[in-house]
Amino acid sequence: AQKVTQAQTEISVVEKEDVTLDCVYETRDTTYYLFWYKQPPSGELVFLIRRNSFDEQNEISGRYSWNFQKSTSSFNFTITASQVVDSAVYFCALSGVTGNQFYFGTGTSLTVIP
């Protein structure tokens, strides 16, 4: 069965602190894709990153970085030097190779305190 678990429901950090959002997934597929989305208070979903199962290279984009480890079925997301604008709900998601099924985690609500 496909499943995405985000064990952290809510996190609060003080501005400029680093924060890591955890994502653990389950899948029987050998080829799959992992995603992170950001949902600010306005409600829209903003795509952040896609990673395929054959690429375990970590990625950094500005203050954002992602750590993909197949051995532990994890795809964690780190924000460095957090800012108030990072306050949002962050969703990790999983899809199979066809992309017709998309599984979201329950989300982690991040609050950055000024």
Next chain:
Amino acid sequence: SAVISQKPSRDICQRGTSLTIQCQVDSQVTMMFWYRQQPGQSLTLIATANQGSEATYESGFVIDKFPISRPNLTFSTLTVSNMSPEDSSIYLCSVRQGRGYGYTFGSGTRLTVV
């Protein structure tokens, strides 16, 4: 990536009435997807809408309650019928960017039923 215009962005409706949500995509897409996000929850797929055929509904969602139209490759509507307060949610439409490329989402419709 595709740009999706979704409207209305929010509405407050009386119980027992119906609301139709519209999604317009700036490019032709085969499948459009409708999601519901109940307060504080993750996203749940309601149905997949293919042009020229009946929508495919997920378990727990029925056509009488959530009729969907897909008259062409760039447009779809979702109607929430005979609304009750339990239907208060954010409703989002989305399109797939391509195999494994994830989904682009509309800005969402925040529905409150009173």
